[in-house]
Amino acid sequence: METVIMAIETSCDETAVAIIKDGKEILANVVASQIDVHKKFGGVVPEIASRKHLELINVVVAEALEKANLSFADITHYAVTYGPGLVGALLVGVSCAKALAFGDNKPLIGVNHIEGHIYANFLTNPNIELPVVCLIVSGGHTTLVKIENHGEYDFLGQTRDDAAGEAFDKIARALGYGYPGGPQIEQHAKGGNPEAIELPRAWLEEGSYDFSFSGLKSAVLNYLNRCEMKGIEINKPDIAASFQEAVTDVLVQKTVSAAEKHKVETILLAGGVSANKYLRNRMIESASEKGLKVIYPPIELCTDNGAMIGAAAHYKALRHDFAPLTLNANPNLKFAKTN
């Protein structure tokens, strides 16, 4: 089945619309970032995000059509992220997609944001052979899944407290680097020594693929407090590098071990933190020692965008997995074990 999907993503602070042909060809991928608006508050302000989405959504839809040189008549399906995310922000995208699907009389597809992150990999590598083990590392999730069939997830592990991206953002904030923190930590870590500060790694119980980053976060914050109390000058690049090293050690070790245990040949990385080149390189290094392949999306498709939602929607369209026009935003939509 041939698809030309208009995909809308407004779960957080990016107003994004893409047009994707057959799950792999990016005809348009417009991302209107609100980062500058939220930067001065040190994080995303939900009310402001919803208002900005409202202002931008129609403009971004029109821009995507123009970039793709298409009209609504060429679109076969409308797809939208319906959760998880900020409820007010999600509602803008969901309302827009529903109106378009109704007005244009085309099927509607609801996509879980996290599934979108995974499918960013299939845009540039549509021939990925399943099964794979995928590590999803974003601002809200740190999850390991095995994927045997499209749309079916075997949950191997997840974070018990902070997500990896959340930890990056919190430490960046404590170091005065601002929002979003991940890219800044990566940048500053380049000039630091990853062994300068001894930080904990939460391996948890033997054989567990769960994660925990709150202990690491507290250890860094305690270290900063101690230095301040004793009047010791801190070396920010050393802290950034040591923190990044601790997070990477755990993510790499657990992912490669899960891939080996579940006898897959390929590891996928997904989510905003997978834009981190240090993590990518360490994962490749460790996986290749075991003869495993690592695939990740290009940097611009790691963070939130509409293209990934369009890719996930294509595979849903193939399964005739459509949403009713009563589809609602679900801020707490799960991507986790159900029991």
Ligand code: KG4
């Ligand atoms: O996937 P994403 O764009 O949004 C969510 O669905 O959460 O992920 C955003 C997260 C933020 O925490 C951000 O700091 C982190 O991804 N991030 C990075 C990098 N780029 C973005 N973390 C580490 N290194 C990066 N280069």
Ligand code: ZN
């Ligand atoms: Zn995301």
